Amino acid sequence: MSTLLFRTVSRYGHSVTEKRAHKKDPALAERRRARDKGHYIAASEGPGGLDGYFEDMKIEQSYRPLWLRGVMQIHWWAERHGIRPTCRNIKYFWQRGKRVYSDRDLWSFDHFLATTIRDGVRDLNTIKHGWPGDPLTFEDWGKILDEISDGMQAHLDLGNLDYDWKDINAEAALQERRDLGITHLAKYFGYLWD
Numbered sequence: 001m002s003t004l005l006f007r008t009v010s011r012y013g014h015s016v017t018e019k020r021a022h023k024k025d026p027a028l029a030e031r032r033r034a035r036d037k038g039h040y041i042a043a044s045e046g047p048g049g050l051d052g053y054f055e056d057m058k059i060e061q062s063y064r065p066l067w068l069r070g071v072m073q074i075h076w077w078a079e080r081h082g083i084r085p086t087c088r089n090i091k092y093f094w095q096r097g098k099r100v101y102s103d104r105d106l107w108s109f110d111h112f113l114a115t116t117i118r119d120g121v122r123d124l125n126t127i128k129h130g131w132p133g134d135p136l137t138f139e140d141w142g143k144i145l146d147e148i149s150d151g152m153q154a155h156l157d158l159g160n161l162d163y164d165w166k167d168i169n170a171e172a173a174l175q176e177r178r179d180l181g182i183t184h185l186a187k188y189f190g191y192l193w194d
Contacts, residue, residue: 151181
C-alpha cells in the first residue's frame with residue numbers, strides 16, 4: 001500500500017475513532033477540549049498531565065474501527081515484507097557478496113565486526129591445526145582464541161546493557177573482558193589462520 005494512500009486512510013480512520021470516542025465518552029471529549037485550550041500542564045502528573053493524556057489515548061484507541069486495525073496491519077506487513085523491503089534485502093545480499101558488508105551493516109559497524117570476529121575466532125578455535133609457536137603451546141593458543149571471542153561477546157553485551165538498571169560491577173567486568181580480547185586481537189592479528 002502506498003504511503004500516501006495509507007496516510008489518507010489512516011487520517012480518516014483516526015478522525016472516525018476520535019468522533020466515536022467523544023460521542024460514547026463525553027468526559028473524554030471534555031478533557032480533550034480542555035487540553036487543546038491549554039488548561040492542563042503537560043509535564044504534570046495525574047489526569048491533567050501526561051499520565052492522563054496517555055490514559056485518554058488508550059481509551060480512544062479502544063474505539064478504533066476494525067477496518068482501521070486491518071489497514072494498519074496490512075501497512076505494517078507491506079513495510080516489512082513488501083516490494084521495497086524485498087528489493088533492499090536483495091541489494092544488501094548482493095553487497096555482502098561483493099564487498100563482505102552492506103549499507104545496513106554500517107549502521108552499527110562495531111557490532112557487525114564484533115559478531116564476525118567472535119564467530120570466526122570461535123570456529124577457528126574448533127578447527128585449528130597450528131599455533132604461532134614459541135613461547136605459546138597449542139593449549140595456550142586455544143585459550144587466547146577463547147579470550148578474543150569472549151572479548152567480542154563482552155563488547156556486544158556492553159551495547160545491550162539496560163542503562164536504567166545497570167550494575168557498575170558487571171559493566172566493569174565486561175569492559176575488562178572486552179579490553180583483554182582487543183589486546184589479544186591486536187597482538188595476534190597476524191596469526192589468525194588455520
